[in-house]
Amino acid sequence: MPLLRPLARSLAPLPDESLPGFLLRLAFRLDTSPSELSIRTGLTDRPNLAVLPTPLLIGLAQERRHTFARMVKAADTEVGAMLLDTYSSRYPHAQPSPSGRNGLANHQHRWLFMHATRYCPQCLAGEKNPLEREFGGPWKKSWRLPPVFSCLEHRQFLEHSCPACESPVLHTATRSGVRHMPRWREDGLHPAQCREFIGGLCGHRLDRDAPPARKLPAEYQKFQTFLLDLLNPHSTASVQVLGHSTTPAHYFTDLRTACLILRTSWPSSRHLLDNQELETLLDAGPSAEERTLSRSKFARTASDMPHLAAQPNAALLLAADRLLRPNDVDTFAGHLRTLLNGHDLRPSKVSWARAFLDIRPQCSEGFLQAVSSVVHTYARPNLARNLKQPIRTSRFRPEHIPQFLQEDWYQKYFAHMDGISTVHLRRTVALRLCQTASGGSIQKAADRLSMFLSNPAVTARLAESPKRVHRWARKRPDPLEFETAIRDLAAELDSRDDLIDYEQRRKKLKAWCIGPEPWKVIASRIAVPAGGYAPGGGFAIDLSDRKRNIASVILWSLMTQGEHVLAPTPICNQQDPETQRKWRMSVDAVWSRILHRTTRPTDDQLITALEEYAAYLNPIIDRGETPPIDANPWT
Structure with missing residues (x-):
């Protein structure tokens, strides 16, 4: 030049x-x-x-x-x-x-x-x-x-x-x-x-x-002062959105997305607006002026264009701001579900959700939590590509999630919820946590947690759990209680630095079982009364390979926090088909007694020994090593 x-x-x-x-x-x-x-x-x-x-x-x-x-x-x-x-x-x-x-x-x-x-x-x-x-x-x-x-x-x-x-x-x-x-x-x-x-x-x-x-009006003057303060680079550095502190940049992205929700969910959003001029504009749909400004043939794009007329646009912004003001995400999630009720499409296909998932705007943590709890809950296997990634970024990953929610997490967040099988609840929570971390459908989460089996009957049983839990959750006095508990647990996992890589444990134990030598030590610790009968009488004590197979399954479950039907059974697999069927029934019986807290004295002695064994093996696997089959803490 x-x-x-x-x-x-x-x-x-x-x-x-x-x-x-x-x-x-x-x-x-x-x-x-x-x-x-x-x-x-x-x-x-x-x-x-x-x-x-x-x-x-x-x-x-x-x-x-x-x-x-x-x-x-x-x-x-x-x-x-x-x-x-x-x-x-x-x-x-x-x-x-x-x-x-x-x-x-x-x-x-x-x-x-x-x-x-x-x-x-x-x-x-x-x-x-x-x-x-x-x-x-x-x-x-x-x-x-x-x-x-x-x-x-x-x-x-x-x-x-x-x-x-x-x-x-x-x-x-x-x-x-x-x-x-x-x-x-x-x-x-x-x-x-x-x-x-x-x-x-x-x-x-x-x-x-x-x-x-x-x-x-005074209310709009106060709101305009607040917005100008956020736009000033030398002023407020943070703002509260849905109970979370966030940056002005995230707030304005949240505000834009909330405006899109209100416009695309019209007339379901009528109760949230109080400006007649704005209602008239929304009744008429995107105006010729907005379509000209957007130069788009898609109504969704025009709906994302702000109104050039100041007064109705101010009313829309103020209504959107009110949605973002509650101190918890549940209130906003509740509004979101109410607005979605006016659509026949599932949440991930509603126009605002499609735009949100396609663009993935940089929203605040509270906003992402609320949207995730609504959109991902209903995700199905035939997803659009924009739902195959997580809505929010979490510190915990799928490998940190056990297949069957571990006991302390369950007791803290879900044990008080009645009216649903514990098994269904613990399975579904594990799947939902995996879905939160990795995105995609429930089926994708099950695959990520290695829950798909060759046995169609077991696979169908596992797939039924999320459906039952979601139907149960919607009928509870507080329909958001289940999702709130999942979100609270996810927040705790995000804050922890001692998460366990359960996926690594599952891989290391994929073909592992208790060896003959450790089993001799474990069997010696199970007290057998005179006459060879267990306390209470009525059946003979069996410390053969059948019991070693049961112990291997329980040990695998203790170490991986997985469900017994997902455990490898190399000992059982060497038997003939009829013996395999009987041994699996034995495993189911012991697992049922553990789950319902009706274990026998010999069960308790076995579990105590296996807990010591698990405490010995866990550090070895967590270091990335594969323990020898005969390694044990007693020799």
Whole structure:
């Protein structure tokens, strides 16, 4: 780019002024067109691109920014302050696209008013000094942000259309579909004049003959102050969302997603809104204006575009903020389920959920917990690709989850829940925790926990547990109690540093059993009364390989916290089919006594010895070693 000479005259940028607004004022002072000024100041070196300055709203390359600052006799920091990326640390939708495609083609930029703007007539009038009275006040860059819906200085809602021709101000759409600032190549127009050009030049002065100001209610004034405080990079560093502290960037992402939920679930969301103008807009569906701004043929995309009209948009933002205010995620999850009741589709297919799962916005922890508890609960095997990844990132992984929820976790979070089989409950909780960590369906979680067996009857039995638990949970006095307990347990696992790799234990013990030598020691510790009968009489004590097979299964269950039907049985597999059937029945009988706490004295003696054995073997396996079959703590 050839070296350009600085302009002979310039203007000092006004507070919160946008770059296109500055060009409008400076072009008017120099009696030239904004397009010509873009070329003379180095913003573009090709005349045919001078009519497309909308990407300049977001950011400039460092070299081009420095050149422009030198040309208009301003500091680099003053030029930087005119760009929307100054909000990027607090407002993620203002971040420049890594690909360089800044505009509505980028999903995040849909929550910027790139092709139209709001305005305050009094601010456009200026009148704070002679230069403002002559060349007008600033077109503020904050007016391009949907969360900025009012002017606190003048205590009124912002306007968005010309009162004379009723077209959106500084609207870039044309009949040909080409996007550029209106009347950008024309000179002599005042910065505050309406530049509508499709039906001929309107030319109305937006800073004069304005419609009656819509006064700002106290509730909206307080809410606007709160939002501006979050946008200020030197102000509040955190905000509470659903009982969790999060960053302003995550809050604004949550706010956008909550707005999409309210719009796409209409009219189920009617009870959460209290603005008649907003209800009328939602009843009518996405307007032609919104479709023009989004340039999308999909209603879902248009529904994600914020309303340009300030008052209904403010009402929607306030309703969305109320959804995010409770101190617990259960309240929000309850609202979410209520809104989903108006749809025939399952939660993962409802339009807002599809958009959420496809984009995976960077939401707060509380928001992700609530959405996960609703969407993943009902996940089925024929999932869209966007549900095959976890909604939230957890510190614990599937390998840290036992196949059959371990006893202390069960007693702490689920033992008080009645009306459902303990077996079904412990199976399902393990599957749900795995699903939380790895995403996907219940069937995928079962596969990840190695629960699929060659025996179809056992597989069907395992698959039935989640269905029964979900039906039971929905009929409880508190339908969210089960999901809340899962979320609380997941939070505890996230905070722990002593998680066990149960998957490694299962792999190391895949073909393992108690060897003959350790079994002799264990058998010697089981007291056999005179006559060879167990205490209580009625049956003979059997310490043969059948009992060694039972002990191997129990030991595997103690070490892996797995269910007995999933345990390897190399001793049993060497027997004939009829013997295998009888031995499996023996294992089932002992397991049932353990589960229902009706064990016999010989059972207790065996379990005590196996607990010592497990305490010896666990550290060996956790170090990544495979214990020899005859290794034991007694020799």
